[in-house]
Amino acid sequence: MKQINQRNPLLSRCLSRHLQDYAQLSATPDHFHEFAEAVGIMMKSQPNYTAHDLSKIKVPVLIVQAEQDEFIKHEHAEYLAHNIPNAKLILLNGVSHFAPLQRPDQFNTTMLAFVSEHQTQT
Numbered sequence: 001m002k003q004i005n006q007r008n009p010l011l012s013r014c015l016s017r018h019l020q021d022y023a024q025l026s027a028t029p030d031h032f033h034e035f036a037e038a039v040g041i042m043m044k045s046q047p048n049y050t051a052h053d054l055s056k057i058k059v060p061v062l063i064v065q066a067e068q069d070e071f072i073k074h075e076h077a078e079y080l081a082h083n084i085p086n087a088k089l090i091l092l093n094g095v096s097h098f099a100p101l102q103r104p105d106q107f108n109t110t111m112l113a114f115v116s117e118h119q120t121q122t
Helices: 009-025 032-045 051-055 074-083 104-118
Strands: 062-066 088-092
Touching (some): 009 032, 051 074, 062 074, 074 088
């Protein structure tokens, strides 16, 4: 797992926002720390998909990697892109793992372009 810099002011700000959002939106608003602990365990052990597992994916996939991601290693994003048939890897420059909060226009433009490219005509 990638080492997380706990003193990163952006990370601290995002985690504070997540705590507030969780308290407001969760059915268990007082359990954020248990949730965060479970996510930490998940980050250490998952995903554990093999190349064979990934090769079975048949839907369009966009892997969006943040240039300064605190959680996801770039080589893991490349592994997914390499092993999922026809997957596309996009690197978002100048953002962290929290790109949707940090630069929503940049993130949304990327996602909407992908969705638009793969919309089916009805």
